[in-house]
Amino acid sequence: MSRIIYLNGKYVQEEDAKISVFDHGFLYGDGVFEGIRAYRGKVFKLDEHLIRLYESAKSILLDVPESYQEMKESVLETIRKNRLTDAYIRIVVSRGTGDLGLDPRKCSKATTVIIVSSITLFPAELYEKGLQVITVATRRNVPDAFDPQIKSLNYLNNILVKIEANRAGVLEAIMLNGQGYVAEGTADNIFIFRKGKLITPPAYVGALCGITRQVIIDLALEAGIPLEERPFTRHELYVADECFMTGTAAEVIPVIEVDGRQIGSGTPGSITRQLVAGFRALTGNEGESIYP
Secondary structure, eight states, X not given: OOOEEEETTEEEEGGGXXXXXXXXXXXXXXXXXXXXXXETTEEXXXXXXXXHHHHHHHHTTOOOSSOHHHXXXXXXXXXXXXXXXXXXXXXXXEOOBOOSSSOGGGXXXXXXXXXXXXXXXXXXXXXXXXXXXXXXXXXXXXXXXXXXXXXXXXOHHXXXXXXXXXXXXXXXXXXXXXXXXXXXXSSOEEEEEEXXXXXXXXXXXXXXXXXXXXXXXXXXXXXXXXXXXXXXXXXXXXXXXXXXXXXXXXXXXXXXEEXXXXXXXXXXXXHHHHHHHHHHHHHTTOSEESXX
16 A cells, blocks of 8 residues: 655655655755654654754754644644554655755755654564674764764765675674764664663764663663763673663664674673563553544
8 A cells, every 4th residue: 555645735645755856855965854653553752753853953954844733743644644553754854955056045945754654673583682783993973073963864974884784794783983982873872781880872972862762761760770871982882781772763672792792691681671671661651642
């Protein structure tokens, strides 16, 4: 069945969802996006995602044509028109159509697209067994040149890391920053558990302040798990007792090996399993109802 796409205020069949080749999102990666999930008829953390979308747009001086409430309703209506209860939602707002050249003033109005589909980053069994990952040569963009808090359409930094992972025969890889500190994965944040503390990189090392990351931080604090947001090295990653990665698409997935070094016992640890269970409980119960 053909999907229904939201495109600039209209709901159209996917084969009719056409965008100009002169759109600056296509030509220059000039735009922002969000990835959101719906579970059991509810959209998880919809407001948090929309707030970040509008903040990203503000940061690059991009005027989103839809108001916040219009965007929110458009997301829900796109899911309804596709008759889904579980879904992955992608919102894209590009600078819009304009002449060749970088100048954003060439674009008179932004282009807005909402796609509702499904996404599977990793095989289901790896959520139980855990991932084998590598660290890569590609370094994370430096925040003072390209702030990772902006969910930009320019994802080449992450794609280069994915290419390295593909060539190494693994499903995920971890970037370090220019100082050698662990930053993040291709599209996910990273946590380690070491010496009784849960540790995750802070934003200033090049990590996105992910929404799933924040959910895990909140769950850890509620459970009384000591938590630190601080830089850590590849060595600390290698000798961690536990490791896992988080993201909207990835959800929460254990990591059991990094660069051929076994993490902990080589199986998902008790803290990881506890936080995964807490996350699944939240996604099964919380969210914005799709169907009144």
